[in-house]
Amino acid sequence: MTALLRVRRLRTTFASDAGTVRAVDDVSFDLAPGETLAIVGESGCGKTVTALSILRLLDDSAHIADEATVEYDGVNLLALSSRELRRIRGAEIAMIFQEPTTSLNPVLSVGTQVTETLRAHRSIGRRAARQRAVELLNLVGIVDAEHRIRAYPHELSGGLQQRVMIAIALACDPKILIADEPTTALDVTVQAQILELLAELKHRLGMAMILISHDLGVVAGLADRIAVMYGGQIVEEAPTSLLFSQPSHPYTDALLQAVPRLDRPAHRLTAIPGVVPRASDWPAGCRFHPRCALAWERCGSELPTLAEESAARRVRCWLLEEPQRRSP
Amino acid sequence: MTEPHPLVEAQSLIKEFRFGGFLGTGSRVIRAVDDVTLSIARGEAVGLVGESGSGKTTLGRLILRLLEPSEGTVRFDGHDLLALDRRSLRTLRRRMQVVFQDSAGSLNPRMMVGAAVREPMVVHRLYRGRAADARVVELFGEVGLDASHVGQYPHELSGGQRQRVGIARALSVEAELLVLDEPVSALDVSVQAQVLNLLADLRARRHLTYLFIAHDLAVVRHLAERVAVMYAGRLAESAPTATLFTRPLHPYTTSLLSAIPTPDPARQATRIVLADETKRATERPRGCAFHERCPHPRKDERCRAEAPALRNVEPERHVACHYSDEPIPVPSVAARPTGHAPDDPA
Numbered sequence: 256m257t258a259l260l261r262v263r264r265l266r267t268t269f270a271s272d273a274g275t276v277r278a279v280d281d282v283s284f285d286l287a288p289g290e291t292l293a294i295v296g297e298s299g300c301g302k303t304v305t306a307l308s309i310l311r312l313l314d315d316s317a318h319i320a321d322e323a324t325v326e327y328d329g330v331n332l333l334a335l336s337s338r339e340l341r342r343i344r345g346a347e348i349a350m351i352f353q354e355p356t357t358s359l360n361p362v363l364s365v366g367t368q369v370t371e372t373l374r375a376h377r378s379i380g381r382r383a384a385r386q387r388a389v390e391l392l393n394l395v396g397i398v399d400a401e402h403r404i405r406a407y408p409h410e411l412s413g414g415l416q417q418r419v420m421i422a423i424a425l426a427c428d429p430k431i432l433i434a435d436e437p438t439t440a441l442d443v444t445v446q447a448q449i450l451e452l453l454a455e456l457k458h459r460l461g462m463a464m465i466l467i468s469h470d471l472g473v474v475a476g477l478a479d480r481i482a483v484m485y486g487g488q489i490v491e492e493a494p495t496s497l498l499f500s501q502p503s504h505p506y507t508d509a510l511l512q513a514v515p516r517l518d519r520p521a522h523r524l525t526a527i528p529g530v531v532p533r534a535s536d537w538p539a540g541c542r543f544h545p546r547c548a549l550a551w552e553r554c555g556s557e558l559p560t561l562a563e564e565s566a567a568r569r570v571r572c573w574l575l576e577e578p579q580r581r582s583p
Numbered sequence: 584m585t586e587p588h589p590l591v592e593a594q595s596l597i598k599e600f601r602f603g604g605f606l607g608t609g610s611r612v613i614r615a616v617d618d619v620t621l622s623i624a625r626g627e628a629v630g631l632v633g634e635s636g637s638g639k640t641t642l643g644r645l646i647l648r649l650l651e652p653s654e655g656t657v658r659f660d661g662h663d664l665l666a667l668d669r670r671s672l673r674t675l676r677r678r679m680q681v682v683f684q685d686s687a688g689s690l691n692p693r694m695m696v697g698a699a700v701r702e703p704m705v706v707h708r709l710y711r712g713r714a715a716d717a718r719v720v721e722l723f724g725e726v727g728l729d730a731s732h733v734g735q736y737p738h739e740l741s742g743g744q745r746q747r748v749g750i751a752r753a754l755s756v757e758a759e760l761l762v763l764d765e766p767v768s769a770l771d772v773s774v775q776a777q778v779l780n781l782l783a784d785l786r787a788r789r790h791l792t793y794l795f796i797a798h799d800l801a802v803v804r805h806l807a808e809r810v811a812v813m814y815a816g817r818l819a820e821s822a823p824t825a826t827l828f829t830r831p832l833h834p835y836t837t838s839l840l841s842a843i844p845t846p847d848p849a850r851q852a853t854r855i856v857l858a859d860e861t862k863r864a865t866e867r868p869r870g871c872a873f874h875e876r877c878p879h880p881r882k883d884e885r886c887r888a889e890a891p892a893l894r895n896v897e898p899e900r901h902v903a904c905h906y907s908d909e910p911i912p913v914p915s916v917a918a919r920p921t922g923h924a925p926d927d928p929a
Contacts, residue, residue, distance in 0.1 A: 297771035442634035443798065447842035447854045469772065472844030476851045495848045511846065513776040515801040517828065518845050524805060526780055527773035530741040546773075 258285035259430060259463050260309070260327050260348075266320035267301075267308045273535040278304040278317075280487035280537075283561070286431065291457060291464040293478035293495075295471060297531050301487040302467045306433050309465075310344050327431075346376040349424035353436040355416035359408040365392070365419050366404035372426040391422040396452055414445035421452065425460070435467045446473070453477060471514055475499060483507050486532055486542030489561055493568040503570045505550075506543045541573070549580060588661050589622040590760060590792050596620070596645050596655035598638075615641040616652075617816035620893070625759075628786060628793040630807030630824070632800055632839075638816040639796050643762045646794065647679055648672065659760070677707045680753035684765035686745035690737040696748045697723075697733030704755045722751040727781055743774035747781065754785070764796045779805055800843055804828060809899070812836050815872035818893050820902045832896065832907040834879040841914045853914040871905070881906045 267279040279301040286292050294302045307313050309325050311332065325332040327348065332340060352358045360368060369388040373379055379387070385404070392400035395418040408416055417437065424432055434453065438446035454477055457464055468474050474481060475495065482492040483504065491504035502508040512525035529546040532538055538545050544554035553573055561571040574581055596619045604610025616638045623629050633639045644650040646657055648664045657664045659675055667675065683689040690699055701719050704710045710718045720730045726747040737745055746766060753761055763782065767775040783806060786793060797803050803810055804824055811821035812833065820833040831837045841855040857876045868875055874886040885905055893903040 297773060443800075443842045444634065444838060444857045446844075448856050450844065451854065451856050470844065471772075471846035475846050475848045476844055499846070499848055510772060513772050514846050515776070515779070515799075515805050516846055517801050517804065517840065517843055518847060518850055521804050521824075523783070524776035524779055526776035528777070530743060531771050531774065 257287070258326075259288045259290075260286040260325070260465075262286075262305075262309065263324045263326075264320070265305065265308055265323045265325065267304050267313070267323075268318050268320075269316050269534075270318070271316075271535065276534045277487055277537065278534045279308060282484075282487075282489055284482055284489065284492065286463050286465060288430070289457075289461045289463055290480065291466060291478045293466040293468060293474035293481045294484060295468055295474055295481055296484035297469060299531055299534055300484040301534070302469075302484050303435055305484070306350070306435055306465060306467055309433065310348060310350060311340060312344075312350075342376070345372055345429075346427040347429055348431045348433065349427070349429040350433040350435065351417070351420045351424050351437050353439050355413060355420045355440070356408065358420055359416060361408055363407075364404070365406050365408070365411070368419070369404075369423050369426060372423050376427045387426070388422075391426060392419070394425065394456070395419070395422045396448075397422070412445070413441050414448055417441065417445075417449055418452065421449075421456070425456070428460070429462060431463045431465065433465045433467070436469070437466075438473060439468070439470070450477060471499075471511065472516070483510070486537050487534060488542065488571060489569070490543065490571045491569070492561075497567060503564055503568060503574075504543075504572050505547045505574070509546075509548075541571075549574065551580065588658070590625040590627075590660055591621075591623040591646060591794070592656075592658040593619060593621045593642070593646055594656045594658075596642065596657070597653045598641050598645055598650060599653045614816055616645060618655075619813075619816075619818055621646075621811060621818070621821070623760075623792055623794060625792055626790050627809065628795060628807045630803035630810040631794060631796045631813065632798065632803055632810060633813035634798060634839075636815075637813040639813050640764055642813070643681070643764055643794060643796050647676075647681055647762055649681070677703075677756045678758055679760040679762065680756065680758035681762045681764060682746070682749045682753050682766050684768050686742065686749045686769070687737060689749060690745060692737055695734050695736055696740065696745075699737075699748060700751045700755050703752060707756050709756060718755070719751075722755055725754065725785070726751045727777070741774070742770050743778060746770065746778055750778075750781070750785070754789070758791070760792045760794070762794045762796070765798070766795075767802060768797065768799065775802070782806060800828075800839060812839070817872060817890075818901065818903060819873070820900075820904075822900045822902075826900065829913075830910070831913065832900070832902040832910045833904045834877050834911050835873050837911050837913055838876075838878060855911075855914060871903075879904075879906055879911055881909060 263283045265279055265282040269276040269278055282305055294305060296302045308319055319333060323333060366385065366388050369391055370384040373384045373387055388404060389400045392403060397403050397418055438449050441449060466474060466478055478495045480494050481498045482489045485506050491507045498507065502511055509527045513527055515524060527546050532542060540555040540557055541559055544550040559571050559573045561569050562575055564570045564575055596616050598616040600613045600615055601610050619642055631639045645652050648657060659679060662675060697719050700722055701715050704715055704718060719733060723730055723733060728744060728747050767778050770778060785791060795803060795806050807824050810824050810827045812819045814835050819835045831840060838855045838857050845851060855878050870887045870889055871891055874882060891903045891905045893901045896902050896907060
């Protein structure tokens, strides 16, 4: 498999009053052309910072470690000048965010915002850009696009705003779409519309996608492969069906048990004890060990590496070396 | 229930908000809650679900009389809340408490969390001095917080811990009714399960009555015995939890259930994808508020012209749909077809 995107040893830290915050700590993964990779985890696990680091969308308080590389099409994005990076960002790799309301410019019409991206990256005339904008709005399922193109963001519902965001992201036929919690701010019936749309676009356009979400239900229907993050690190990475049917890392397993779901009897939920750790204060050893039911001494002192359990799966857990501890 | 009367009886509640305009001209009216009747038996846990803007939070506030209804009545334990003078209302308020979604916003950032739990019991003259201090520690234990947290400030606690403080505060005055407004929506999955289990335990132990307001049906299913579904300010359907989830009668309930993503790639239900909401709350359509988005094949002129009344169709079951006798089937949970047909979702 030739990777379209190859992330290696990504470490992103922030300087803060509480000391250095290690938000992303040694993250490596590949993304194949046309593939959808989901990055899943709870708040503070580093999933959003991972995405923002790829496109270098972080502010000055962030520092990406020198040994980190993000190779796209053979080029290390982290080594590019801002000018060179701008040619890729928005054109080759596009991103959509959780809150369409805050991502769209309130004083520009929808049409202006879609054509703006086109005109920034392509030498295209005003009229042709407008024509393409209408096509894009149609593509994302906005009916009456000729009319809607003149609308301002506040005149649109949250679902329509997110469709516009997707249209802007798709304007230059990106090879990769990074979607950061694209449906979290939406109502569940609207979320269903957007998920259908993303599934359809992925199929029709064949683009690769990095889907960032806290919701295992959302990723189950869309992702080919899932990376589960905890404490700034990937703790398990596997094809979607394998991850859901046979989770290997105790955190993945516990997370699946903790989700209230409709397809099973309403039994008492299996909660994960303790609290989600803060990025300024990761526990020593395995970062999940204080909350892990299977942890032993080694887990509290040594950080496991992300090791290949099989050709399909990587897991960061000492159980890989001592599997007999799994059955009490 | 052999209770002489329900603990909460909301009768024909209407709440209108007026906004915009100038000196009474050109203003618009939103009917956030539109003729809702709901009763909650003592010890019952009722889930109130709906999407944003459906009026569920407003209804919760009307029941607590944190908002004055435009029309209708609310009775708590037989007392008409709207007829009470301030003093009697205050005495009654002790018995009904609210827990909000945003625990950071509902706790005073400059007050230690122990003091936040202590304050209501002193105000209501239940405990004072050392007895109050001891009671705070007891309550912390009851909600699963360590006594060492008493002297901490809200920002020093995690979201889950703060939500436990909010619950302890509601319990400190021996409340009988808790209105839980999205109490776990802001929490991470691993912590959400802890708080849901805590709420279930507390209810069993203290025989509490819950009105559990949430947008997440899967969460509600774990706590509520009965669920009421709101759409555009009205009740669309109410039924015992198990019945509602297995045999919904209102097409909106069915759509809502089908829209919830299943965390299992092998069991992806075919979603009913609704058309987008195009109307604002000020310009709700005539007739059934849901008719423009309704996927029911029998939808017709009647739905466009006449708003369906909430009818008692079976014991403990109410539904507001003209065609509830032919409910649309819940989509079967089946493997998602790989060749997805790119038809126009709108």
